[in-house]
Each structure stands twice: as structure tokens, then as C-alpha cells.
Amino acid sequence: MAKPKDNGAKKERPVREAAYNSGKPVPVVYGPDAPDAAYREKIGLPGEYPYTRGIYPTMYRGSLWTMRQYAGFSTSADTNARFHFLLGNGQTGLSMAYDLPTQLGLDSDDEAAQDDVGRLGVAVDTAQDMADVFEGIPLDRVSVSHTINSTAAIIQAFWLIAAERQGVALEKLRGTFQNDMLKEYIGRGTWIFPPRPSMRLVADVIEYNAKHCPRVNAISVSATHIAETGATLAQDVAFPILNALAYIRELTGRGLHVDDFVPTMSFHLSVGGGVGPFNLLESIGKLRAARRIWARTMKEKYGAKNPKTMQLKFSTGNCGSRMAAREPLNNIVRQTLYTLAAVLGGTRSVNMACFDEAFEIPSDESIRTALRIQQVIAHESGVADTVDPLAGGYAVEAVTDQVEEEIQAIVDDYESRGGIVPFIESGEIQRLLARQAYEHQRKIAEGEQVWVGVNKFTSEEEDRMSAGEGLYEVDDSVLEKQKERLARVKAARDEGEVAAQLEKLARTCESKENLVPYLMDAARARLTVGEMTGVMRGAFGAYVEPSVV
């Protein structure tokens, strides 16, 4: 019989009161009466090594997960307004979407950018745009997640300067930069430079943040994009772990110890993505297994002493690839299941695809509904009252062990062959995932895998969304507005200073020095993302895709 446990949680931080329907109090955590050695070694209590049950003793009784929807579009003024709208609706953190030109280091006045300025995210050309996005949003109080990779070092510099202008000290800043280049070659595609110099940039940010702004996660090693590209459930944890180990070697090669910097590394794990059937219990088991693998790897293989190095901090992304275009309201149920899996697996933050995902970037209605799904689960389901409530269940523990074994086998295989990087460089990983994605699609086409409302239980419902009804409307005047903003910033610059900064940046690229402080100087002098990327491209070269299909 499982008993309520006192794991010292209450002494550490105050917990929220919670009661059952009967009025009896809900204990923070349950556990076995007499834990045996196997239980202690593999499962333990929340907040204890190997953190299978979570990295915090009180989890959602201490504080709920961060509810963060991906948002950002058009100009900085429009994104600023949406951020105020989301914060006003009870969202507790911000997740910033950048437009493709910003992600690819193109200024808004670059001809190659013309179709995409402000389209899928906000256009950020200079530190001025960043300051305007956060007008009236205190950066010492709101944490911000930034989906930015190739240009992460530049964009982070803009953000640090925006904080500087608000008078916020760097060590008070909270947030996350995705800054995970290896997965861009595998799946997301916003690469600019070849993998090796990209890894240097990633490592520069990690090294800088660990020293100067430790509460800003310098990387979010991402599983979601790998899953969406066509990974299996085990691969979508194994490949990000392999990527993380490659970055870790880049930094230990600079003479650092894992305890110096791994605490500023975070993960973005996937729920509901990938190929093959979704399974609620298996997805929960995956998140629990991921924590255990990471803890053991850091402690046993890398000699970590700091518990923070061993604690796998992750947010979760509910993937969009299973969001059907047919009968799109059914996607609300799918997202509810994915959110449940994430919460029962102990996520720290949830970001989900919206029910209109297959059509457009979210409308106000769909993004609010996504937030409401999380709020209903947090406040009306009771699952947030007990930490890791499924622990000890026959099925969940067995499936956790099973997924752990599958993930570990993939990690060991690539690690024994020199790590994942050469297999990304050759395109082998990309080809593997493309083949799996095709097999998955074939199974759906042939009805082998059920997709309700799409290949089974279908209706002849009128497709309002394909007609564009109720969707987010693109503002065609964005390009001109943003080009004007950029022209104004450029006109007010000291050109001598701009040239001097470009020159200094070029020299630093050729050296082994950390680029971050130089990028911050350049941001203060109002250099554009395109100018800085141009200098880097000159030094680092451009990536040429291998055969990927």
C-alpha cells in the first residue's frame, strides 16, 4: 500500500493546499511503505537522484508549469501588443517567434527577405526592434523563451541590450535561447554556417551565460523538430541527448567541467510528435526515462558533482504534425492528451500547437484555447496536486524502463562511433528520418494507423478553415513598415563606429575568443543582424546541404 511521503518538500518551499472531493487533504507525494534498493536506485523520490520522479520535490504543488504559447508576428509594435494580450490572459511566460529573415540573418530590406518579413514571427533587425518588443514588459519579472538558432548569439545580444536599457542587471534575467544548431541540420533547416563553426557559436553563448546570466538557459536542446521530421519516440530523445553530448565536448574541450556550464543547458522534449502511434503511457514513460538517463550520464560518465548538472530541465512542445486539417476542433482533444502526458511526465513548461495549426499561425481564438487547455488541466483535473502520481504503477514503470533501454541503445551506438556530428554532416540522420516519415504517411494513407476524422470516422463537414474563415490575417503592409523602421535606425548611426565594430567582429571570428561581448558592442552601435551575419559568413563559410533524401 502506497503511503504519503514526507520528502522534506514542505520545509523547502511552501506548497499549495489541495483537497479531494471528500475534503481530505491531498498529500504532495506518495511512495512505497518500505522502499527496497531497486526502488531507491531507479525511482526514488521527486527531487532525488536519478530524478525519475521529477527534479523538484514539490513540483506543481510548489509552482505550476509555465504556460507559454509561441507568439510573435509583424513588427515589434504588433508583437508587443500580443505579448500584453497574453500576459493579461494569465500566461506566465513569453515565447517569442522570430520571422524567417531574422532567423536566417537577413535584414528586412534584403531582397531575399521580401516574402517573409514579419510573416511567421516578428521582424528584428536591430537592438531597437528588440527594445520595442519589450516596451512595458519588465524583463526581470517575465521569463522569455526565444526560438532562434543560427543567429542566436546576435539576437541574444539584442535582448541583453534591451534589458540593459530597462536597467535590469544581467544576472536577474530569466529566459531561454534555443541556440541548438545541430538539430537545424537534422530538421528545422535554419542553418547558415557549416556545423563546426555553428557549434563554436553555440558554445560561446553557453560559456558566456554560465558566467554572466546563469538564469538564462543558453540552449534548449530540442526534440520537437527532430520528432516532427520523422523520428520514433526513442529517437526523439536519443538524438537530442547525442546533440547535447556533442556540445558538451565542445565546452569541455575549452577546459571547462560539466558543472561549470551544464546547469545553463535546458531541453525541449516532444510530446505527440514523431512517427508511429501516440501512446499516453509511453509518452509519460519517455519523459521519466529521459531524466534518469541524463542524471546517470552526467554523474557516472562525466563526473558531475552538482545536482543541477544531473537534473534534466525540460519544457515540452506538443507537436503539430498530428493536428489534422480535417475537423480541426478534434485537435483540441489531441492537445489535451498531449498536455496530460507532459504534465504527468513532469514538464516544467508547456507550449502546444493550436487547433488551426495545419492552416496558419494561430488566431487569437486558437491561441487562447491552447492556453485554456493548460489552465483546465492545472485547475480542474487534480493531476497537478500529486507529484508524479503514476509512479509505482506496473504499466508506467515497465514502460519507463523499456523506453529507457531503447533510448540508451541508440545513444550508445552513435557515441561508440564518434558521436552524432559526422552522421549529421553526411546526411545519414536526415535520410533515416525522411524514410521513416514516408513510411508513417503510407500507413496513414492505407488506414493502417487510425487518424480520427481523417482516415476513419470521417464526415463531409464543410471546410471553413481552408476557405480562410476565422484564421489569422496577414498584414501586407508589414514589409514597408519594417523597412522604414530599419532605415530610420540606420540613418541615426555613427557610420565610423559601425565600420569599426564590423572590423573588430571579423577579427574575433578568426580568433578563438568568445564572440558574445563583441556582439553586444555591435548591438549597442545598432549594427543589424544582416551586417553581423555577413561578417560571420565571410569567416565561417556557408553550409552546403548533403544529399538528404
Next chain:
Amino acid sequence: MESGTKRIRVLMAKPGLDGHDRGVKVIIHALRDAGMEVIYSGLRQTVEQIVSVAIQENVDVIGLSILSGSYMGIARRLMARIREEGLDDCLVILGGNILERDVAQLKSLGIAEVFNHHAEMAEVVSYIRNNAAA
């Protein structure tokens, strides 16, 4: 693929800045399984690059995959170049998250067919088989 007929040559292209390539790769596999010869452009190709590969490789079909929503400008510029180069026999099709309300305009630009989020792989294969001038 029936014997005796020339294999259909297809260029699958990702124009613009969009990096979503799961769909295009799935379609490439499906077309190859159906016996077609498929060339993949890779990500972020300009209209100029796509047209020049189409000429060099003497393809029968250009398939564009765009998931960023910025298809209208790309389609307009690409079709203008196709006409300038006299590639009138080349079948140009477009796939991705394309809104129904834009389909008529895309077709008026010369895009032969549009495959949106509802399309199945088999539809794309049979459309190309029935319409490519190989």
C-alpha cells in the same frame, strides 16, 4: 510504370526561406516509388536557381513545396520566369498549406494544380502521371 514509356522527370523544389521539408521528402519518396525520376533542389532556392535546374535537367514537372504561407509572390515570379524561358511544356504544381481562397489566383498565374493539407500522396502521383508531358 509501364514499360516502353519515358520516365517522368520531376524537380521538387523548396523556394523561399521556409525550412519545413518533411512533406517534400515524403512526396519525393512516393514519386520515386511510382517509378519517376526525382531531383531535389534542397532548401531555400531562389526562383532563378529553380528555373535554371529545370532547364539543365530537362524536367517535365516542377513541384514546389511551401509551408511558410508566402506562396503568392514566389508563384508570380516563378511563372513569369518560366514563360520568359519558354518552358510552357513544364507542368508546375504547388503543395503545402495553401488556402482554398487563393487557389483560383494561383491557377490564373499558371500553376497547374494545388495540393493542400488534405491531399493524399496517391493523388499527387496520379495527377502527375495523367498530366505530365513526358
